[in-house]
Amino acid sequence: MAAGTVLGMTRIDNNRSGADIAVSVRGLVKHYGETKALDGVDLDVREGTVMGVLGPNGAGKTTLVRILSTLLSPDSGLATVAGYDVVRQPRQLRRVIGLTGQYASVDEKLPGWENLYMIGRLLDLPRKEARRRADELLERFSLTEAAKRPASTYSGGMRRRLDLAASMIGHPAVLFLDEPTTGLDPRTRNEVWDEVKRMVGDGVTVLLTTQYMEEAEQLASELTVVDRGKVIAGGGIEELKAKVGGRTLRVRPADPLQLRPLAGHLDGLGITGLATTTVDPESGSLLVPILSDEQLTAVVGAVTARGITVSSITTELPSLDEVFLSLTGHRASVPQDTVPTETREEVAV
Known part of the structure; x- marks a missing residue:
C-alpha cells in the first residue's frame, strides 16, 4: 500500500504542541478467541514524526499496525489515519498510507522494476508516472543495477529495500513499519534507518514497531510501550528514562589508584x-x-572532603533497555543476523 495527497487531518484538543495528529487511536480492542490482543489502546502520532511502539513478542504491536492499515477490523474503539476512519473509510485510507511488514512481501517472480511499476499501476498512477517512480525509487534505494533481475535472486537486505521502495511508490502521508529490520545484518539495518530518516525529512509520518532499543533511539521522537495489549507508558525517550527513576553518577578520579x-x-x-x-x-x-539531588550533592561533597582530584563527574539516565526491562519485566531483543522461527509467533497477534 502507498499514498497520495492527504485530504484531511485530525486535530486533538489536548495536543500540547498544537501540531496536527496524523494517527489517532482511542479505546482500540481486538480479541482472538480468549486472547485480548489489544485492550483499550490510546495513541496519538504527530504529523511528520516517528512514533516508536515498543513491546515484547505478543504485546499487540502487529495487531495494532494491521488494524491501522485496514488489514484487520477492531472489535471496538476508534482510529483515524490521515483524517480517515479505518473502519468506515478503508478504501480512501489505503491510498494515503504505506506498509512494510516484518518480512518482505514482494513478488519474487517479478524483477524489482516490475514489482514497483505494478504497485504504481494498482494505485492508479498513470503509466508514465508509475515508470518514473519505479526508476526514481530503485535509484534511491541503490537497486538500479538489479532492476531487471527477479526479486528471488535478491539478498535479504535488497528485498527489504525493495519492500520499502514499494511502500513509498505513491508518496504516502503515513508509513507503517512493523519491525522493518528483523533479520537484517548491521550494515543493511543502518541503510534502512538512513532511508527512514530521509522519508521523515520529506514530511512522512512513521509509526514504527520494534523490539530493538538502538532502533528506537535512532529513529523515534516519541515512544509508546505496550504489553499484553495495553499501553503502559509513553512520551519522549528522555521523559521515559526519567519516569523509571534512578540516575548514575559517574566519577572519574585523576588517579586510577583511588578508584x-x-x-x-x-x-x-x-x-x-x-x-x-x-x-x-x-x-x-x-x-x-x-x-x-540530595544524594548527588552528598556524594560530590564526600569526594571533595576526601581531597581527591577528580577529572570529571557526570550524571547518566538509565539506558532505554533498562527502561524497557523496568516497564515490561522483559529484556528487549538484541539485533541479530538470523532470527529464530520462534520470533515469528507475534504475527498471530
Missing part, C-alpha cells in the same frame, strides 16, 4: 542506601547509583 578506596569510602558512608558503588576500571571511573 577502589573511594568506592569503599562512599559505600561506608551509606549515602546511597543499600545500593553499592561499582568500579569500572576500563573507563577509570566509579558508577554511583543516586535517586535524588
